[in-house]
Amino acid sequence: MKLPICLLWMTTLLHAEMRVSTDFEGGNAEIVKLDQASKTLRIMPKLHEGRGWPCWWYFRLDGLTPGETITLELQAQTKPFRENQVLAAAWCQPKHAWLSSDGETWSPSEAGTLSADKVMSYQIKPTTESLRVAWGPPFVPADAEKLLTEIASKLPESKRFELSKTRDGRVVPGIRIGDDNAPHQVWVGSRHHAWEAGGSQVGRGFIRWYASDEAKALRAKTCLHYIPIMDVDNAAIGAGGKEAVPRDHNRDWAAEPIYPEVAAAQRMIRDIHTKRGLDVFIDLHNPGADDPIFFFGPFAFERMTGIQQRNYQRWIDIAAASITEPLKVQPKYRFATYVKTDEERGRMSSGWVRANAGDFTISVTLETGWNSPLMSVAGYGKVGAGLGRALAAYLQENPRRE
Incomplete structure (x- = not known):
C-alpha cells in the first residue's frame, strides 16, 4: 500500500x-x-x-x-x-x-x-x-573577480591587470583607475594574511566608493592601483596564511621574496615611484579579537620632522574625522611593537614601502576590528567608504608641497 x-x-x-x-x-x-x-x-x-x-x-x-x-x-x-x-x-x-x-x-x-x-x-x-x-562574512577569489568586473563595467576608463600568478598557479588580479601620469599615485591592497577577510570587505567598500560620483574629482587627479586579495592561494583553500612557513606574505617584502605576487608588487611600486612618485600606500588588515579600528603607523613617527611628520600627522587627523561608521577609527597611530627587529620591520609591506618611496609618501596599515555584529558586509563597507573620503581630503591639499 x-x-x-x-x-x-x-x-x-x-x-x-x-x-x-x-x-x-x-x-x-x-x-x-x-x-x-x-x-x-x-x-x-x-x-x-x-x-x-x-x-x-x-x-x-x-x-x-x-x-x-x-x-x-x-x-x-x-x-x-x-x-x-x-x-x-x-x-x-x-x-x-x-x-x-x-x-x-x-x-x-x-x-x-x-x-x-x-x-x-x-x-x-x-x-x-x-x-x-x-567565522565572518567571507570574501574569496570569486568575489574579487566579481568586484573587479563590476568596477570595470562602471568605469570603462579603468584597466584590469594581472599582478602575477601565485606559486600554485592562480591569478592575483588588480585594477588601475586613472592616468599613469596623474599628479597623485595611490596603492591600496588587502589580504596579506588570508584569514583576514574583513580587509577585503573594507577594500570592497573603498573601491565602490572610489567608483562613485562622489569620488569623481579625486579620480580626475589620481591613479589608483587596487589589489583585492594578495594571498590568493590560501584564501582559495581556507588556510590562515599568517605565519606560514617559512614566512607569510606580509613578512616577505625582502630583497628576494618567495611569493611571486609580492615580487610583482615591489616592481610595480618601484616603477610608480620612479616615474611619478607614490603618495599613499594602504594595506588592509584585521587585528586581534578585542581590538577596535586603528592605523599602524611608522616606528619612527615621533622622531620624524619636516614633510614626513606633517603628512603622517595630517593623515591620521583626516582619517579620524572621516572614518566614523560603524565605529570611529582611533585618532592616534599604534605601532607594531611585537615586531622586535629592524630586519623584520624592513620586510613588512608598509616598512618596505617607506624605505623605497619618498619623504612625502605615507605608508600605513588599517586594522579593522572584526569581533562585533557591526562588522557586517555593510559595516565593513562603511569603513571603506570613510577611507575613500579620507584619501580625497588628504590629496586635496598637495602632500608633496614643501
Missing part, C-alpha cells in the same frame, strides 16, 4: 541527516563530533600544514529542518601550526557565527557562550534546509 505524500514527506524529515561540506572556495572545517540525535556539531579549523594559522572556518550545512535548533561548538585546532606553536582559541572563536542561506547575504548568529574548557557554543535556528556558516 502506498503511503500518502504527506506521510512520505514526514518520514523523509524524520530520517534527514545533517551533512557538513567544505568543497568550495574558502571552505574549511574539521569535524570533531557530529551528533545527529541532539543536532550538535563540533568543529575546529582544519590545519593546512605550513599554511599559517588555523583560525578561519567556513562550511555548508545540508539536510536541515527549518526551525529546529542546531548547536555549533567551536574549539581550537589541537595540532601546532609551526614548530611547537598551537594557536590560541580566541582567534577562531568570534562572539557571533555568520550565517547565509544564499552565500551572498550574511547575518550574525546570537552571541555564543564560552565554556570553562574554551569551547564556544552557538545556538543556530535555520530557516532553510541548507545554510552556510563562517
Whole structure:
C-alpha cells in the first residue's frame, strides 16, 4: 500500500541527516563530533600544514529542518601550526557565527557562550534546509573577480591587470583607475594574511566608493592601483596564511621574496615611484579579537620632522574625522611593537614601502576590528567608504608641497 505524500514527506524529515561540506572556495572545517540525535556539531579549523594559522572556518550545512535548533561548538585546532606553536582559541572563536542561506547575504548568529574548557557554543535556528556558516562574512577569489568586473563595467576608463600568478598557479588580479601620469599615485591592497577577510570587505567598500560620483574629482587627479586579495592561494583553500612557513606574505617584502605576487608588487611600486612618485600606500588588515579600528603607523613617527611628520600627522587627523561608521577609527597611530627587529620591520609591506618611496609618501596599515555584529558586509563597507573620503581630503591639499 502506498503511503500518502504527506506521510512520505514526514518520514523523509524524520530520517534527514545533517551533512557538513567544505568543497568550495574558502571552505574549511574539521569535524570533531557530529551528533545527529541532539543536532550538535563540533568543529575546529582544519590545519593546512605550513599554511599559517588555523583560525578561519567556513562550511555548508545540508539536510536541515527549518526551525529546529542546531548547536555549533567551536574549539581550537589541537595540532601546532609551526614548530611547537598551537594557536590560541580566541582567534577562531568570534562572539557571533555568520550565517547565509544564499552565500551572498550574511547575518550574525546570537552571541555564543564560552565554556570553562574554551569551547564556544552557538545556538543556530535555520530557516532553510541548507545554510552556510563562517567565522565572518567571507570574501574569496570569486568575489574579487566579481568586484573587479563590476568596477570595470562602471568605469570603462579603468584597466584590469594581472599582478602575477601565485606559486600554485592562480591569478592575483588588480585594477588601475586613472592616468599613469596623474599628479597623485595611490596603492591600496588587502589580504596579506588570508584569514583576514574583513580587509577585503573594507577594500570592497573603498573601491565602490572610489567608483562613485562622489569620488569623481579625486579620480580626475589620481591613479589608483587596487589589489583585492594578495594571498590568493590560501584564501582559495581556507588556510590562515599568517605565519606560514617559512614566512607569510606580509613578512616577505625582502630583497628576494618567495611569493611571486609580492615580487610583482615591489616592481610595480618601484616603477610608480620612479616615474611619478607614490603618495599613499594602504594595506588592509584585521587585528586581534578585542581590538577596535586603528592605523599602524611608522616606528619612527615621533622622531620624524619636516614633510614626513606633517603628512603622517595630517593623515591620521583626516582619517579620524572621516572614518566614523560603524565605529570611529582611533585618532592616534599604534605601532607594531611585537615586531622586535629592524630586519623584520624592513620586510613588512608598509616598512618596505617607506624605505623605497619618498619623504612625502605615507605608508600605513588599517586594522579593522572584526569581533562585533557591526562588522557586517555593510559595516565593513562603511569603513571603506570613510577611507575613500579620507584619501580625497588628504590629496586635496598637495602632500608633496614643501
